[in-house]
Amino acid sequence: GAVVSQHPSWVICKSGTSVKIECRSLDFQATTMFWYRQFPKQSLMLMATSNEGSKATYEQGVEKDKFLINHASLTLSTLTVTSAHPEDSSFYICSARPDFFTDTQYFGPGTRLTVL
Amino acid sequence: EDKVVQSPLSLVVHEGDTVTLNCSYEVTNFRSLLWYKQEKKAPTFLFMLTSSGIEKKSGRLSSILDKKELFSILNITATQTGDSAIYLCAVTLRGTSYGKLTFGQGTILTVHP
Numbered sequence: 001g002a003v004v005s006q007h008p009s010w011v012i013c014k015s016g017t018s019v020k021i022e023c024r025s026l027d028f029q030a031t032t033m034f035w036y037r038q039f040p041k042q043s044l045m046l047m048a049t050s051n052e053g054s055k056a057t058y059e060q061g062v063e064k065d066k067f068l069i070n071h072a073s074l075t076l077s078t079l080t081v082t083s084a085h086p087e088d089s090s091f092y093i094c095s096a097r098p099d100f101f102t103d104t105q106y107f108g109p110g111t112r113l114t115v116l
Numbered sequence: 117e118d119k120v121v122q123s124p125l126s127l128v129v130h131e132g133d134t135v136t137l138n139c140s141y142e143v144t145n146f147r148s149l150l151w152y153k154q155e156k157k158a159p160t161f162l163f164m165l166t167s168s169g170i171e172k173k174s175g176r177l178s179s180i181l182d183k184k185e186l187f188s189i190l191n192i193t194a195t196q197t198g199d200s201a202i203y204l205c206a207v208t209l210r211g212t213s214y215g216k217l218t219f220g221q222g223t224i225l226t227v228h229p
Contacts (some may be wrong), residue, residue, distance in 0.1 A: 034215075093159075103147065103164060103208045104161055
């Protein structure tokens with residue numbers, strides 16, 4: 001149980017294009033999903049918290065117009081990197097929390113984004 | 117500013133050794149501490165600790181929390197090469213930051229045969 005998927009697992013795009021990453025909870029409903037960014041050999045940095053049916057809450061320093069988050073259903077959240085640049089190249093991981101009363105988050109397998 | 121610090125940052129051992137990973141925290145409104153193991157992709161959940169002094173155990177892994185001294189340890193006994201991974205410690209808070217995980221830097225564990 002508690003499986004989270006991400007799609008795509010990797011993507012290469014040209015500078016200036018937009019890329020959408022999907023995060024799905026496969027066997028549970030997630031009222032809250034989280035998006036993280038991870039650089040090589042570093043820890044996870046929270047980018048934003050996404051609650052179903054409401055606007056995402058972004059962490060300080062994260063541009064909300066660049067990283068668009070949509071959480072339209074209890075099993076799907078999307079992160080769109082708009083007008084991507086090489087510095088946006090990173091490993092993006094989502095997580096989902098099964099219910100409001102648990103602290104445990106289950107992570108997706110991540111998406112490796114490379115912007116040329 | 118909330119802070120989670122893990123030590124050591126990296127560790128190299130041989131199969132059969134026992135390792136202890138440390139996680140200390142300085143946060144306001146502590147709620148819980150979680151341990152994750154990350155191999156090549158997604159971090160996988162190991163333990164969640166909320167109470168001091170109660171050991172959580174799963175096979176060769178065990179963990180305990182000390183809320184007075186503000187730290188937790190993760191023990192791995194009789195290590196195997198499959199234990200090689202990044203071990204992440206994270207803290208959750210009460211209040212407006214409810215639900216968010218604040219991660220430490222991680223400990224890279226390498227187990228040689």
